[in-house]
Amino acid sequence: MFRSIKEKLTIAFGSEQEKRQARRGRVKRHVKRAGLHLYQDHMLWSSQPYYVKAKGRVKGVQGIPDPRCFVLQSCLRSISEVQGDVAECGVRQGRSTLFMLTADLGKRHYHLFDSFEGLSKPSEEDRDGKGNVHWAAGDLGTDEAVARKNLSGFDHITFHVGWIPDTLPAVADKKFAFVHIDVDLYEPTRDALAFFYERTVKGGMIVCDDYGSAKCPGARKAFDEFFSGRKETIIELPTGQALVSKR
Numbered sequence: 001m002f003r004s005i006k007e008k009l010t011i012a013f014g015s016e017q018e019k020r021q022a023r024r025g026r027v028k029r030h031v032k033r034a035g036l037h038l039y040q041d042h043m044l045w046s047s048q049p050y051y052v053k054a055k056g057r058v059k060g061v062q063g064i065p066d067p068r069c070f071v072l073q074s075c076l077r078s079i080s081e082v083q084g085d086v087a088e089c090g091v092r093q094g095r096s097t098l099f100m101l102t103a104d105l106g107k108r109h110y111h112l113f114d115s116f117e118g119l120s121k122p123s124e125e126d127r128d129g130k131g132n133v134h135w136a137a138g139d140l141g142t143d144e145a146v147a148r149k150n151l152s153g154f155d156h157i158t159f160h161v162g163w164i165p166d167t168l169p170a171v172a173d174k175k176f177a178f179v180h181i182d183v184d185l186y187e188p189t190r191d192a193l194a195f196f197y198e199r200t201v202k203g204g205m206i207v208c209d210d211y212g213s214a215k216c217p218g219a220r221k222a223f224d225e226f227f228s229g230r231k232e233t234i235i236e237l238p239t240g241q242a243l244v245s246k247r
């Protein structure tokens with residue numbers, strides 16, 4: 001009770017810093033009570049200059065959450081010496097793409113694959129343990145012009161507009177250092193992975209955005225099936241992403 005009155009007074013009359021701290025304390029308690037976890041403000045990742053720069057560029061751009069975008073940035077920076085292009089399957093408005101382009105230390109070409117008509121049709125493999133499918137064909141559709149506008153100013157990108165896997169042969173002769181697969185469903189994840197794995201160089205990385213999402217069981221299945229019996233192992237992150245380093 002006493003804490004609550006003190007907190008209210010601080011929020012009403014405190015300095016800006018005290019107000020911020022008090023608000024954060026209140027949110028933290030609510031989040032904890034709900035059994036959730038609030039990212040800690042003493043973590044350094046969100047003050048990395050390349051992350052801050054990207055945040056300034058993505059205002060109003062819809063897409064995947066910031067911590068996942070930071071993981072992409074960090075992975076890319078860790079392989080700056082690895083030669084090869086970047087592929088992204090699932091661009092939507094270009095949010096993750098902007099984060100990657102802003103952080104990349106290498107001079108790489110970016111190949112961006114999207115139907116811009118949203119998701120393809122889910123298959124039986126996209127049913128979860130309770131028999132539910134969380135997506136429908138056309139979900140997450142976006143105007144191609146919006147993505148192009150958000151990514152204007154970068155001259156080392158190529159859009160491959162259309163359905164995966166039909167659009168993949170256009171890059172059959174390329175080698176890749178980094179591949180981001182974010183298409184939510186079993187079939188396009190399976191097809192993209194099979195295609196790009198062969199073309200990812202040793203030391204390169206493949207990231208699946210959807211591996212840990214209960215809404216995307218098909219994406220997890222595609223990765224688990226593909227890497228079963230292969231020498232690479234899947235590293236699962238609390239962000240829901242999965243990382244694979246090509247050996």
Ligand SMILES: C[S@@+](CC[C@H](N)C(=O)[O-])C[C@H]1O[C@@H](n2cnc3c(N)ncnc32)[C@H](O)[C@@H]1O
Nearest residue numbers: 063064090092096114115118119120163164188
């Ligand atoms: C989750 S969104 C991608 C999000 C994006 N990476 C971001 O940063 O917000 C999934 C995207 O995959 C695209 N997509 C899904 N299935 C596809 C397929 N079979 N072929 C081409 N694009 C597909 C959708 O159009 C959608 O833009």
